[in-house]
Amino acid sequence: MGVVSVGDELLAGAHPDLNGPYLAARMAEFGRRVERVIVVGDDEGHIADAVNALASTCGLVLVSGGLGPTLDDVTRHGVARSVGAPLMECPDAVEEIEGWFTRAGRVMLENNRRQALMPEGATRIPNAFGTAPGFRCEHPSGARVMTLPGPPRELQGVFGAEIEAWLSGNRPDALHRARASAAFVDLPESTFAEAAGAWLERGANPLVGVTVKDGILTTRAVATADAPDKAARMAQERIDGLVALFPERYLAERVDDLGAFVGGELRRLGVSFSLAESCTGGLVAASLTSAPGVSEVFGRSFVTYANEAKEVELGVPAEVLSEHGAVSEACARAMALGALERSGAELAVSVTGVAGPGGGSDEKPVGLVWFGIASRVPAGGEPQVDAEERRWPPLGRARVRRWAANRALAHLLRMARARGPQGAGESYPGGISPGSD
Amino acid sequence: MGVVSVGDELLAGAHPDLNGPYLAARMAEFGRRVERVIVVGDDEGHIADAVNALASTCGLVLVSGGLGPTLDDVTRHGVARSVGAPLMECPDAVEEIEGWFTRAGRVMLENNRRQALMPEGATRIPNAFGTAPGFRCEHPSGARVMTLPGPPRELQGVFGAEIEAWLSGNRPDALHRARASAAFVDLPESTFAEAAGAWLERGANPLVGVTVKDGILTTRAVATADAPDKAARMAQERIDGLVALFPERYLAERVDDLGAFVGGELRRLGVSFSLAESCTGGLVAASLTSAPGVSEVFGRSFVTYANEAKEVELGVPAEVLSEHGAVSEACARAMALGALERSGAELAVSVTGVAGPGGGSDEKPVGLVWFGIASRVPAGGEPQVDAEERRWPPLGRARVRRWAANRALAHLLRMARARGPQGAGESYPGGISPGSD
Numbered sequence: 097m098g099v100v101s102v103g104d105e106l107l108a109g110a111h112p113d114l115n116g117p118y119l120a121a122r123m124a125e126f127g128r129r130v131e132r133v134i135v136v137g138d139d140e141g142h143i144a145d146a147v148n149a150l151a152s153t154c155g156l157v158l159v160s161g162g163l164g165p166t167l168d169d170v171t172r173h174g175v176a177r178s179v180g181a182p183l184m185e186c187p188d189a190v191e192e193i194e195g196w197f198t199r200a201g202r203v204m205l206e207n208n209r210r211q212a213l214m215p216e217g218a219t220r221i222p223n224a225f226g227t228a229p230g231f232r233c234e235h236p237s238g239a240r241v242m243t244l245p246g247p248p249r250e251l252q253g254v255f256g257a258e259i260e261a262w263l264s265g266n267r268p269d270a271l272h273r274a275r276a277s278a279a280f281v282d283l284p285e286s287t288f289a290e291a292a293g294a295w296l297e298r299g300a301n302p303l304v305g306v307t308v309k310d311g312i313l314t315t316r317a318v319a320t321a322d323a324p325d326k327a328a329r330m331a332q333e334r335i336d337g338l339v340a341l342f343p344e345r346y347l348a349e350r351v352d353d354l355g356a357f358v359g360g361e362l363r364r365l366g367v368s369f370s371l372a373e374s375c376t377g378g379l380v381a382a383s384l385t386s387a388p389g390v391s392e393v394f395g396r397s398f399v400t401y402a403n404e405a406k407e408v409e410l411g412v413p414a415e416v417l418s419e420h421g422a423v424s425e426a427c428a429r430a431m432a433l434g435a436l437e438r439s440g441a442e443l444a445v446s447v448t449g450v451a452g453p454g455g456g457s458d459e460k461p462v463g464l465v466w467f468g469i470a471s472r473v474p475a476g477g478e479p480q481v482d483a484e485e486r487r488w489p490p491l492g493r494a495r496v497r498r499w500a501a502n503r504a505l506a507h508l509l510r511m512a513r514a515r516g517p518q519g520a521g522e523s524y525p526g527g528i529s530p531g532s533d
Numbered sequence: 534m535g536v537v538s539v540g541d542e543l544l545a546g547a548h549p550d551l552n553g554p555y556l557a558a559r560m561a562e563f564g565r566r567v568e569r570v571i572v573v574g575d576d577e578g579h580i581a582d583a584v585n586a587l588a589s590t591c592g593l594v595l596v597s598g599g600l601g602p603t604l605d606d607v608t609r610h611g612v613a614r615s616v617g618a619p620l621m622e623c624p625d626a627v628e629e630i631e632g633w634f635t636r637a638g639r640v641m642l643e644n645n646r647r648q649a650l651m652p653e654g655a656t657r658i659p660n661a662f663g664t665a666p667g668f669r670c671e672h673p674s675g676a677r678v679m680t681l682p683g684p685p686r687e688l689q690g691v692f693g694a695e696i697e698a699w700l701s702g703n704r705p706d707a708l709h710r711a712r713a714s715a716a717f718v719d720l721p722e723s724t725f726a727e728a729a730g731a732w733l734e735r736g737a738n739p740l741v742g743v744t745v746k747d748g749i750l751t752t753r754a755v756a757t758a759d760a761p762d763k764a765a766r767m768a769q770e771r772i773d774g775l776v777a778l779f780p781e782r783y784l785a786e787r788v789d790d791l792g793a794f795v796g797g798e799l800r801r802l803g804v805s806f807s808l809a810e811s812c813t814g815g816l817v818a819a820s821l822t823s824a825p826g827v828s829e830v831f832g833r834s835f836v837t838y839a840n841e842a843k844e845v846e847l848g849v850p851a852e853v854l855s856e857h858g859a860v861s862e863a864c865a866r867a868m869a870l871g872a873l874e875r876s877g878a879e880l881a882v883s884v885t886g887v888a889g890p891g892g893g894s895d896e897k898p899v900g901l902v903w904f905g906i907a908s909r910v911p912a913g914g915e916p917q918v919d920a921e922e923r924r925w926p927p928l929g930r931a932r933v934r935r936w937a938a939n940r941a942l943a944h945l946l947r948m949a950r951a952r953g954p955q956g957a958g959e960s961y962p963g964g965i966s967p968g969s970d
Contacts, residue, residue, distance in 0.1 A: 112550060385836075
């Protein structure tokens with residue numbers, strides 16, 4: 097099936113089309129695959145061409161947008177031209193629009209009558225969420241054309257109220273589809289692809305896809321089978337097989353925001369933490385505090401850019417800085433220990449590196465980052481400290497910083513999972529700050 | 534002309550197509566109108582059909598996405614099928630990809646060789662921003678087809694490096710076009726549109742467009758005239774007129790990243806600064822340290838989430854917290870003063886608020902944020918402190934935090950500009966940290 101999204105603003109740069117992906121995702125839940133979304137401006141000819149192009153190969157065409165009351169809204173005209181029927185005023189639609197204005201305590205304007213126009217023979221699709229009713233009609237090709245309002249709130253409301261029931265009663269085939277997914281951290285797409293091999297082939301069932309965004313690799317499997325439980329089992333088995341390739345990098349079924357996820361996990365596990373950031377300059381703290389309620393396990397962190405700040409705020413010995421420099425194993429260890437001590441937290445991670453573009457040397461090139469990982473288990477016991485060196489390619493300051501922050505998040509998650517859930521929070525002096533969360 | 538955007542993820546709901554609107558907006562600057570954007574999944578046949586459909590009516594077709602190394606990336610195959618040419622390995626492309634891996638200190642994987650495939654007779658379009666070179670070829674219809682990488686950062690980089698010059702040299706008509714732009718902070722689109730009035734009409738020359746992204750409103754004017762200097766003058770005059778409407782919110786001709794811009798301005802003006810962040814949790818520091826070289830004026834900042842941390846790290850009096858709470862004018866002032874004192878900087882901004890979703894009350898609802906603004910001019914003189922309250926609509930934790938961080942950045946910029954350039958840096962004890970920047 098196909099979707100036509102209409103609106104000059106969708107071709108102006110600032111407003112991506114949200115209705116096409118929304119409808120594609122929702123349709124997939126009903127076993128219908130959207131093969132193409134065509135985005136056109138408010139132009140009668142372009143709208144008619146797009147509907148014709150889709151109707152020639154698809155049994156169902158959804159059109160959204162351009163149903164407003166102003167003269168530049170011409171979707172009704174474009175669809176009417178495509179199906180070869182004149183526009184007529186629909187009395188039920190006039191009544192619906194008048195009712196909408198009455199309920200809103202306003203009087204219907206004359207130009208809102210335009211919104212009651214639809215191709216002769218079309219059936220109104222009521223819109224309880226705005227002044228623009230939709231309509232369904234048949235294309236000469238036999239395709240069914242459904243025209244819906246453009247504002248996403250209205251479109252989604254009408255979809256739920258009017259389209260879902262029709263879809264449930266009109267499945268396109270006897271097959272059932274199910275999906276499953278898994279999200280990973282610290283896993284490059286090429287490494288994943290190499291390990292997954294033929295499972296990623298386009299003809300495979302389950303069909304497996306991969307997307308990488310903001311440090312998270314997400315893989316999705318869609319299985320097709322003759323029974324719903326069989327499809328669900330196939331999809332989940334494929335995902336389980338993929339998770340088994342990289343168990344230690346697995347996050348969860350689905351993760352939208354790495355910082356919020358790790359912050360949420362730290363909170364759920366009751367592991368209090370702090371940070372000492374140099375080259376990431378607050379990025380790790382900002383990522384983790386995007387998790388609501390994280391104040392239960394997070395009291396403070398330190399952005400220590402200058403050497404003097406590392407000494408004063410974190411107690412890094414002056415000799416460490418003069419002998420090894422700020423980007424060194426010794427400094428990373430001292431920073432993490434300092435954050436652990438000052439915060440009273442159970443876990444502290446430090447980040448110190450050369451983000452670039454300046455500041456690199458042969459010995460310490462741009463992309464070199466040291467991490468310190470300090471912990472105290474049980475709380476009050478002797479601190480343990482570990483360190484890790486990473487060398488990233490010098491692909492720009494923003495990327496080196498983001499990679500370093502993501503790696504720090506992965507360290508926190510790993511340490512907290514290894515420690516396991518504890519009844520922390522209550523006993524943690526730095527946490528629970530009413531208001532600031 | 535037409536655009537084909539390729540990617541299963543674009544039909545999966547979460548990721549709207551950003552390349553189509555970007556290319557449509559940029560093409561308009563060169564006098565070329567994008568009439569249709571067709572979004573298809575990673576399917577060879579659908580890609581070929583979409584290219585064929587556009588090539589039959591358009592002289593120029595841009596294709597983006599699906600050039601990755603994995604088996605589900607089949608855009609090369611789809612375009613090759615459309616233009617009727619076999620895929621061949623392009624030696625220059627192999628070399629380009631190998632070079633990319635070498636610079637990144639890695640070894641090219643075998644599946645990256647796929648990225649060097651292009652239709653016989655095609656010309657490579659170099660990509661300095663990732664591993665996927667693009668290519669241009671001719672469709673049997675005579676249309677020119679340009680295939681570009683999908684990640685927006687890469688697409689926009691390649692567009693600027695490779696496509697703009699071609700467009701400038703291949704104008705579709707005898708007219709000349711020139712562009713000018715201006716970026717603003719803290720300016721809602723509706724306020725701007727109200728003030729700009731008829732200048733924003735779609736038929737106007739210069740044609741004025743507006744985009745809002747990450748706290749920056751950017752307006753662009755494209756003027757069309759029969760001589761290049763006349764077009765340039767018209768575009769610049771219109772932009773000057775728009776800047777004159779909001780002079781105090783004007784940033785620069787173009788700003789991509791608000792934090793990096795403000796950090797760069799603070800460095801340029803030689804104003805040392807620090808931060809005390811509660812609800813933004815490090816977001817302001819992370820934004821500012823995205824500016825290279827900012828260590829010259831930035832030594833440290835404080836993320837004080839817990840009340841106890843505000844007391845210990847910033848010296849906020851316990852009575853302020855018990856009487857007024859953490860989200861209060863008194864606390865914001867004390868936090869800013871504390872950061873000023875502890876850091877020895879000339880300027881310090883604090884942020885304390887209710888980001889939500891929990892933690893709100895009738896008196897202090899979600900969206901309430903207090904800012905403290907402390908300064909010391911001249912350095913070593915008496916500190917001055919000011920405060921501001923803002924109430925944002927409770928549209929989600931991420932947005933409230935981002936708005937608050939952007940507002941803090943605007944305060945820093947305003948204060949630093951009011952202070953003017955100084956010979957700071959040398960005398961600032963906290964700054965200049967070799968390695969950490």
